[in-house]
Amino acid sequence: MTSPISFTALPGIGEILAGDDLAGIACAAFSRIPLAVRNGDILVVAQKVISKSEGRLVHLGTVTPSPRALELAAVTGKDPRVVELVLAESREILRAKPNVLIVRHRCGFVMANAGIDRSNVQGEDVALLLPLDADASAAALRDALQTRLGCRLGVIVSDSFGRAWRHGVVNVALGVAGLPALIDRRGEQDRHGRILEVTQVAYADAIAAGAALAMGEGAEGTPMVLARGLSWTAPENNGQALIRPLEEDMFQ
Amino acid sequence: MTSPISFTALPGIGEILAGDDLAGIACAAFSRIPLAVRNGDILVVAQKVISKSEGRLVHLGTVTPSPRALELAAVTGKDPRVVELVLAESREILRAKPNVLIVRHRCGFVMANAGIDRSNVQGEDVALLLPLDADASAAALRDALQTRLGCRLGVIVSDSFGRAWRHGVVNVALGVAGLPALIDRRGEQDRHGRILEVTQVAYADAIAAGAALAMGEGAEGTPMVLARGLSWTAPENNGQALIRPLEEDMFQ
Ligand SMILES: Nc1nc2c(ncn2[C@@H]2O[C@H](COP(=O)(O)OP(=O)(O)O)[C@@H](O)[C@H]2O)c(=O)[nH]1
Ligand SMILES: Nc1nc2c(ncn2[C@@H]2O[C@H](COP(=O)(O)OP(=O)(O)O)[C@@H](O)[C@H]2O)c(=O)[nH]1
Ligand SMILES: [Mn+2]
Ligand SMILES: [Mn+2]
Ligand SMILES: [Mn+2]
Ligand SMILES: [Mn+2]
Incomplete structure (x- = not known):
């Protein structure tokens, strides 16, 4: 057995x-x-x-959203600074709609928000990127x-x-x-x-x-x-x- | 612990x-x-x-492919009788290309071949459907x-x-x-x-x-x-x- x-x-x-x-x-x-x-x-x-x-922590105060990030933030309702980080971590945006942003991460993963999220992350206005x-x-x-x-x-x-x-x-x-x-x-x-x-x-x-x-x-x-x-x-x-x-x- | x-x-x-x-x-x-x-x-x-x-076994000898099944079989290279079963089990065909047939199963599952496959199934020319x-x-x-x-x-x-x-x-x-x-x-x-x-x-x-x-x-x-x-x-x-x-x- x-x-x-x-x-x-x-x-x-x-x-x-x-x-x-x-x-x-x-x-x-x-x-x-x-x-x-x-x-x-x-x-x-x-x-x-x-x-x-x-x-891999980023303080959102240090991030300036690009026009493209502002645009996608408006579509998705997400924080433009987080969207800016998502763009920087991604090869391609696959889908954007309210509350949803699906990308191809620079390492090839197709996933939401390039894996950036703020749960279980200490501190206000801090985002954590993938390794x-x-x-x-x-x-x-x-x-x-x-x-x-x-x-x-x-x-x-x-x-x-x-x-x-x-x-x-x-x-x-x-x-x-x-x-x-x-x-x-x-x-x-x-x-x-x-x-x-x-x-x-x-x-x-x-x-x-x-x-x-x-x-x-x-x-x-x-x-x-x-x-x-x-x-x-x-x-x-x-x-x-x-x-x-x-x-x-x-x-x- | x-x-x-x-x-x-x-x-x-x-x-x-x-x-x-x-x-x-x-x-x-x-x-x-x-x-x-x-x-x-x-x-x-x-x-x-x-x-x-x-x-849920089907003997393929009993299956007559429809024109649509013949068409999708030509695209995918799959057995037209199996494709006929896939169509009967599906609500919608999502993607068809050589070796690939992705559908929405009648129960809602998005999956290949409506879950029909022949591995670990006994007998020649037999297909097994989902429950x-x-x-x-x-x-x-x-x-x-x-x-x-x-x-x-x-x-x-x-x-x-x-x-x-x-x-x-x-x-x-x-x-x-x-x-x-x-x-x-x-x-x-x-x-x-x-x-x-x-x-x-x-x-x-x-x-x-x-x-x-x-x-x-x-x-x-x-x-x-x-x-x-x-x-x-x-x-x-x-x-x-x-x-x-x-x-x-x-x-x-
Ligand atoms: N001990 C400890 N647990 C953590 C820490 N960060 C996350 N976790 C735990 O790791 C697990 C997975 O957390 P999650 O936020 O889903 O991480 P992810 O799936 O890697 O994005 C949960 O049990 C969290 O409580 C940490 O810094 N220390
Ligand atoms: N004992 C036994 N094992 C089976 C039978 N049919 C499938 N299996 C086993 O079930 C497991 C899963 O088989 P698989 O073909 O991947 O089934 P599926 O994932 O349900 O489509 C494997 O360990 C097979 O060997 C059966 O009739 N009897
Ligand atoms: Mn994570
Ligand atoms: Mn998790
Ligand atoms: Mn199966
Ligand atoms: Mn299996």
């Missing part, structure tokens, strides 16, 4: 500030749970605390954790995404290190010997989504979740493997 | 046939795992075995399980969905009974007292996505997964709560 897959929120983490050592904070938090971290464990970390530790490069953030945190702990780990930087045709957010993987973000199962046989023709599995997205059940979205204060019991044979790839390239986009 | 959330695949389930008693099969499978089922557990069941048990009403399937299975086991359970009927802007499939919840499919957290305070303005959580989708890590997509033979450790205070609603209505669709 296969062992269960489990998600455990790490307790006792305080407000994360620019420059904080997330590997050290994670290790301190590991010591508070009854599980000893071991090979194959995956740490899922909220985008928000990665961004905070990397100092500069979430895959690099995941890889750096993984290296630091592996050095400290002496075991082989995976790291996922997760974020909450809305969906075009379904209500509610689910978490997905922005940055991935030490595991396959996407697993290509094409060519395998199904139960009856038929070849799987199209199946690729968004493995890191599924882990991020499951971890969100332990992480929460509000005041829980649990931005790190340990995932255990996963195993794979597929090659590692990073969060960019999950991005459908522009030329495949049928919903531009 | 909160207890971990876990997903355990139920072993020893055979090929499901029309008329099979899934509650009985689930109970037999529960007896093979070391966990005793208890109040608050959630059973996640693959759409495919729900459909099989409900006899007639996945919420009703979930509710009926829940009732049967609760009667047999004498405890309060949730049931989710899951299926694998592709995404418009991301590679790979993740599982989502088609049918839900005994838990909130969607949790509305608007009005709650975040860590710093700021009101959450937009946060609704696709709770059952996250559970389905996490369960898929234990369920698999290929020959694993594990169509039922027990989810444990979840708790909620939000009111119950069903899979239809996850469907964004047509009038909110910005990507038609």
Whole structure:
């Protein structure tokens, strides 16, 4: 029988500030749970605390909205300074209507507001941007954790995404290190010997989504979740493997 | 400290046939795992075995493609008889191009091929349709399980969905009974007292996505997964709560 897959929120983490050592904070938090971290464990970390530790805060008082930002702010009803930041973080605006601004982020993510939001962010008139490069953030945190702990780990930087045709957010993987973000199962046989023709599995997205059940979205204060019991044979790839390239986009 | 959330695949389930008693099969499978089922557990069941048990198989030899099906089959390169079934199951065709046919299913799901596929389906020239009403399937299975086991359970009927802007499939919840499919957290305070303005959580989708890590997509033979450790205070609603209505669709 296969062992269960489990998600455990790490307790006792305080407000994360620019420059904080997330590997050290994670290790301190590991010591508070009854599980000893071991090979194959995956740490899922909220985008928000990665961004905070990397100092991706912007004081809105320092932002001057461009004419385009003012225009989109009028359409969406959003703060023009936040819209200015969204524009600066985006390659393309996909949809704008009251309360909605969907963009293609410079890293390829199609998402609302370029991932900029103000919930769980300390201070008035402060916005928090996505990490500069979430895959690099995941890889750096993984290296630091592996050095400290002496075991082989995976790291996922997760974020909450809305969906075009379904209500509610689910978490997905922005940055991935030490595991396959996407697993290509094409060519395998199904139960009856038929070849799987199209199946690729968004493995890191599924882990991020499951971890969100332990992480929460509000005041829980649990931005790190340990995932255990996963195993794979597929090659590692990073969060960019999950991005459908522009030329495949049928919903531009 | 909160207890971990876990997903355990139920072993020893055979090929499901029309008329099979899934509650009985689930109970037999529960007896093979070391966990005793208890109040608050959630059973996640693959759409495919729900459909099989409900006899949603169609022999393609019995299907005559309409002119519209022939036309879409030529565009997509798909079997015209399968396209005919897709049309019959759909309200609207959203996109058709080589290898891709995205529709709005009669139950509201925006998905590829109206959920009809032939992997893990026994027999040549046989296609399997989605359950007639996945919420009703979930509710009926829940009732049967609760009667047999004498405890309060949730049931989710899951299926694998592709995404418009991301590679790979993740599982989502088609049918839900005994838990909130969607949790509305608007009005709650975040860590710093700021009101959450937009946060609704696709709770059952996250559970389905996490369960898929234990369920698999290929020959694993594990169509039922027990989810444990979840708790909620939000009111119950069903899979239809996850469907964004047509009038909110910005990507038609
Ligand atoms: N301890 C702690 N938790 C935080 C901090 N920032 C966010 N969180 C928690 O991280 C989780 C995810 O928060 P959310 O705002 O949804 O982050 P996102 O999904 O990465 O955008 C929730 O449990 C928050 O309470 C922080 O600085 N410290
Ligand atoms: N035991 C058993 N497993 C099945 C059966 N049909 C599908 N599965 C398993 O159910 C899981 C999900 O299969 P998949 O084809 O992805 O189903 P879907 O996501 O519901 O469309 C995999 O582990 C399959 O091997 C069946 O009739 N019996
Ligand atoms: Mn975020
Ligand atoms: Mn979140
Ligand atoms: Mn399916
Ligand atoms: Mn599947």
